[in-house]
Amino acid sequence: MNTHPISHGGPLSGAGVAPITSVVFDLDGVLVNSFAVMREAFTLAYAEVVGDGEPPFEEYNRHLGRYFPDIMRIMGLPLEMEGPFVRESYRLAHLVEMFDGVPELLSELRHRGLRLAVATGKSGPRARSLLDTLGIRGQFHVVLGSDEVARPKPAPDIVLKAMDMMDADPDRTVMVGDAVTDLASARGAGITAVAAMWGETDEKTLLAAEPDVILHKPAELLSLCPEVTVP
Numbered sequence: 001m002n003t004h005p006i007s008h009g010g011p012l013s014g015a016g017v018a019p020i021t022s023v024v025f026d027l028d029g030v031l032v033n034s035f036a037v038m039r040e041a042f043t044l045a046y047a048e049v050v051g052d053g054e055p056p057f058e059e060y061n062r063h064l065g066r067y068f069p070d071i072m073r074i075m076g077l078p079l080e081m082e083g084p085f086v087r088e089s090y091r092l093a094h095l096v097e098m099f100d101g102v103p104e105l106l107s108e109l110r111h112r113g114l115r116l117a118v119a120t121g122k123s124g125p126r127a128r129s130l131l132d133t134l135g136i137r138g139q140f141h142v143v144l145g146s147d148e149v150a151r152p153k154p155a156p157d158i159v160l161k162a163m164d165m166m167d168a169d170p171d172r173t174v175m176v177g178d179a180v181t182d183l184a185s186a187r188g189a190g191i192t193a194v195a196a197m198w199g200e201t202d203e204k205t206l207l208a209a210e211p212d213v214i215l216h217k218p219a220e221l222l223s224l225c226p227e228v229t230v231p
Contacts, residue, residue, distance in 0.1 A: 022168035027120035029178035029199035034096045041088035045081045065179030067146035101218040106139040113228030117142040117162040124148045153181040156188030180209045
């Protein structure tokens with residue numbers, strides 16, 4: 001597997017392109033490996049609300065990146081699952097780990113003067129609580145959840161709001177995500193869509209969405225983000 005960034009002729013290709021000054025990250029599957037915790041929380045919520053039977057986590061997993069209530073509607077599951085799912089997610093948050101290389105990546109991006117944001121399918125309070133638990137919330141200028149915009153991903157609202165709060169230049173901003181909804185949200189906001197391939201993403205589906213850039217390791221993002229210079 002290629003271990004270097006791959007350009008697909010998107011906004012980052014070609015000479016004379018302005019360097020990146022702002023990065024918007026998805027959370028789950030990009031910064032943190034939360035799949036085991038999500039599986040357990042989903043399983044417990046399904047048993048509590050629906051009852052017996054095999055929880056359809058694999059189908060749920062295909063919709064990650066969307067807001068939880070939207071996933072329930074798509075899957076035809078009771079919206080009442082959200083309460084126990086959120087409860088268990090908070091209870092198990094201490095088990096969530098960052099992907100290898102993420103702490104170093106964030107520190108180096110901040111050192112280089114970039115502005116960083118999180119735009120996640122989680123609710124804002126849950127995202128900020130998790131980042132506090134991990135000790136990295138201070139690395140981000142903005143942390144937004146799907147409950148804090150009118151339309152969650154794949155709409156561009158959450159990315160646009162994060163950019164507005166950072167005063168980010170669309171031509172110098174990228175969105176790093178592991179789901180098709182992330183790429184769609186980035187493109188709707190007029191910024192470069194970067195695919196993160198180091199989690200448990202459906203690689204075939206993500207590549208079919210034709211991301212502008214593909215990264216296989218967090219550190220590869222640094223090659224797109226030289227030190228920010230102030231005119």
